[in-house]
Amino acid sequence: MSETKKNQLKKSLGLSFNIAVLIGSTIGVGILRTPGAIAGMLDNYWLIISCWIFGGIYILIGVNSYAELATMLPKAGGSYNYIKRAFGEYAGFLSGWYDYITNAIPPAFYCIVISEYVIILFPRLENNATAIALSFLLAFLFLHITGVKSGSIIQQLTSVIKVVFFAALIVACFIYSGIQLPPIEKHSSFFEIGILFGFFKSLQLIIGTYDGWYSVSFFAEEDENPSKNIPKSLYIGAILVILIYVLLNMAFFHVLPVASLANSPLAAADVAKVVFGKNGAVIVTVIAIFSLISILNAFMMIPARILFGLSRDGFFIQKGMTVNKGGTPIVALLVSSLFSLVLICIGSFEVLFSFGTFMSVIVWGLAYCSLIKLRSKEPDLPRPYRSRWYPWSTLIAIMATLGLLIGFVYSDTKNFLIILIITFISYPLFLLINRTNKKE
Template sequence: MDENTPHHSLRKVLGLAFGLAVVVGSTIGVGILRAPGSIAALTPDAGLILGCWILMAFYIVLSASSYAELTTMMPKAGGAYNYIKRAFGNYAGFLNGWFDFLTNAIAPAYFCIVLGEYCLLVFPQFAGHEKIIALGFLTFFTAIHLPGIKAGSAVQKTTSAIKIVLFLVLIVGCFLAQPLSADAVQVTGQMLAGGGIIAFFKAVQLISGAYDGWMSVSFFAEEDSDPARNIPRSYLLGAATIGVLYVLINAAVLYILPVEAIARSPLAASEAATAAFGSWSGTFMTAVAIFSLVSILNAYMLIPSRIMFGLSRDGFFARQFMAVNRGGTPYRALLLCYAFAFVLICISSFETLFAISVFMMTIVTGFAFASLIRLRYKEPDLPRPYKAFAYPFSTWLALVVTFILFIGFAVSDQLSLFIVLVFTVVSFAGYKLLVKPDNSDTFD
């Protein structure tokens, strides 16, 4: 970075409330409103469905415990690539850092477009201007985050709290309403053929996708005022909150609707809301969806710039992008992420990109778990303010489950596998170009 580039440190102003808000806010989204129907079609048994959600909640809590050890051991901006770099060297860190960046930089564009579509439900007169609305959301949230971290933190805490309240209203409303029979529910769509081990794993894959985002606190570790205390609590309380809410939402939907009706409905949560709230259901579910998306978008406007900041500081990208303003925002990184998302919104080719991002995230998560195991052997004396509970069982279980998911993605999505392999080959040339030979693997 040249002498004229302004540089300030990231500000240590975040705490437990933000950690919980970003975990919950970046995880609970519209997916939980849509997934129950597809899952019921694959596994049309209420007990098995709830069992799958509970099983994955347990997996997420174990995973969060492993991540908490890594993050408190290396409380640096950028997330998992820091741990992977320390455990497996510069190139592994470089590759996974860019996988992680692309995964999270694609997300704001996708969420802005979906927000634009939901806004048309409230303002149908703006039909045909979805892209302009999406770009408006992107620009608005960039403007919020540009001055500093405090405004973004306040928005995250507020929107996450409202979202939880709305979901609790849905849960309570369903349990207080009279359960419906299959004949009383008007549903659309065709029930998929459920049953069998393949259908079970597809259902688990959908559930794991709904839980994605639980590791978000890792990107902000350097900005936490007391990482040794706050980060483990953020991970574990956040993961537990998500798990409990997801199980309760599914229990509420299964209580008010028969499994057969859920399996035939592409929006089972909306069907449940109709039964619980009657004529208010459409407005209520639109509000749930919008606040869910706004909370997620706010989190994903923060995350990519932190990854880019870390990559730039470690020499894995141009040093100019580690510039931080007085408010604690890596503003050049944020503006570059804004430009990237702006272009993606304009070209609107997100289906393939979104599939690729899920594939990349599986790789990063698997490497993160492996790095914990390796560092336990490689550097047993590193300070560890928090240690993963039930280690090595918990971390090995998380690693094995992640590997199974990776194999499933590789078999079912060969295009993403091919693109990731090509990116890996090309990235080595980028690594040689960007990273100096004397770039150290040691933790500082």
Template sequence: MAQHLSHTNHLKKVLGIAFGLAVVTGSTIGSGILRTPGSIAALIPDARIIMCCWIAVGLYIMLSASAYAELTTMMPKAGGAYNYIKRAFGNYAGFINGWFDFITNAIAPAYFCIVLGEYSVLVFPEFASHQKWISLGFLTIFMLVNLPGVKSGSFTQKVTSALKIVLFLVLIVGCFIHGPHPVETGRLPIPNGMIEGSVVIALFKSLQLIMGTYDGWMSVSFFAEEDQDPNKNIPKSYLMGALTVTVLYVLINAAILYVMPVGYIAKSPLAAADAANVAFGEWGATLMTAVAIFSLVSILNAYMMIPSRILYGLGRDKFFIKQSTVVNNGGTPYFSLMICYAFAFILIIVSSFEQLFGLATFMMIIVTGFAFASLIILRKKEPDLPRPYKAWAYPYSTWLALLVTIALFMGFAISDTFSLLIIMGLILVSYIGYKLFVGPQTKYHE
């Protein structure tokens, strides 16, 4: 037993660029793109504005990926953005952002399992009364897949991500080949609320949904310590992954808007499935529902891996209990994995998709903003740090990304006051947690 424990605080360097691309695409493309087109169409009754929003956020993600690539290659450590924030702003800022990042990513398996349960019931309606049990079953299966070691999780990620992209391309091609639905197309009448001034709120609510759909593009940062050649693989994984996701999202939305008018999309909780029904006939909805279940498997697998790496990093820096750094012989921080499993299990029982999705997006934008600010601070504070990769067009691109992030935060604060209150409450109690775990110590893992 002692021999086993002597190696329990080290992750294995076994990952490469194939996994990097797989985890970016796999952890990003999932339930958001399947569910949000209908909600966005209900908020913004104009196809051109909808497409502009998806393209604009995609460009923002590309700038963000470039900034994160510099930070991650500079500090290739498990846990992601909180490492950079801690170095730039100090231990408390690192602590609170690390926990925000953990909550954001630990929430994700819960809402992906909820959506998997919803889709499963569509295929097998006789199990409608067991939807929560189906969701919990998916969570348990993918905890068990990742428990033995990082290689089993990595293999699952690469296979499911590749097949998911192929299947979405089938949907896109099918929609453009079939042509528009034979009903009146065009824009919806503009709701009175928009005329009276709520258009800004509607726009920011839409951007919040789109941002949540893009969430996952920074997934490479959580596995940097396990990469065989981070200086080479991480920038490629970020940029190629972000570009792939952006192009695919724009094409998916274009395909859905091509075959169905905005008014139909606005009434659809599962617009991708309805578009498949138009493109492939009556069997298309059932087929694409099954495809959606499979594609969600990929994103669930990624989010079973990610939050345990954040807890591992937090534990190593003494921001959490030391047991979170225990790693099994296969390279999985299994104690952290079990904590994440229990957290998601409870959320599935007590929460809904919409509540979880909005809160996670809000927290993500806070951590991302601090990460951009960290890049600016560290360029000034520690100019001689080795930087194997440097962000595009710095400082203009990074300042632009930071200002956009601040604007999005302000918009979300106006449009989603419930999530804002939760976050404010977490900030108020965070200092107690900081003192509890950190205590009087001043030195941390570098």
């Protein structure tokens, strides 16, 4: 009995944490950087805004499906639980490790980017970038070792500060010389190869910037009332993120035209310099640091939950199920943190990080398919929330996901090949793990 208690996550999280972790794990520096890259590819105000709205609609359709899945199977680890239940052990194993890789790489990336922004504020620390990155990783590791409550408080606090900062930036941009939407700047046919390529590359960046919208599902097992809290938090959090992203893009292009922001490495800084003067870059740097601290806190928690779930299903070591007195899956947290530490030291994670969006979209697509499969396979399974406009909403989600994947394959062949190699290697590894589990 004590062993069972030891390996159980505590039900100590609620609605406010769920909304905070969705916002915290979604809004990062991506929204401060991507508008410049997208402006360089599309060069058309209305097409750019439409792209962000399209991404938001896609996310809302996904929320509709995930609200049913996460309340139907409120288990740690999120997506792979639904895929495993619908399509079997190997599908669960593959999607689980896809999801883990996607979510275990970001902490190292965020620690390094935080260190870069700290150095912008304090140039004398230039030679200590790795030490600063490791300090942030260790600080958040010790914070989460103390328990889930500490991580929850920090998540809620930093997410509120983040939303306030972004809202203030949006208002400041629109106040600047009055609101005036720029005209359409280009009349190229959408179906030109260059525009089509740019559209899918832009969507890949945008979907990547929205990535994190489903993070509530990773904590479903720890929610005090998942049936009520998960659907509410998914919708509220997603709508808030979409509003911030669309309004921020409109605000940026209100201050500077598309052509001026095209290919800017940090569009927010260029806009802030115009609005706030020479202190603009400092203001954006502070916003970026708070955004990153919030997202780092969320991503210190997420991979550990996936690894905990994988361990429980025999897809990782049994010790990965160990939970400390504070409710933290401690071994899973330490393994994930060690992975991040190695990546920070070698600094070669960027290639892996670049195909995170690709992997995420594959997992989402499989999750949507699992919703349809489970409706027919297990119609009597308790469903506290039922997906609205089913099956049409789920079919639209699947078709949109398939369209995105085809577009990503077309515009990002290199990462597609990497994912194929990982998938090819995964099956013999799955068979080996299965054989080992049967012997035990």
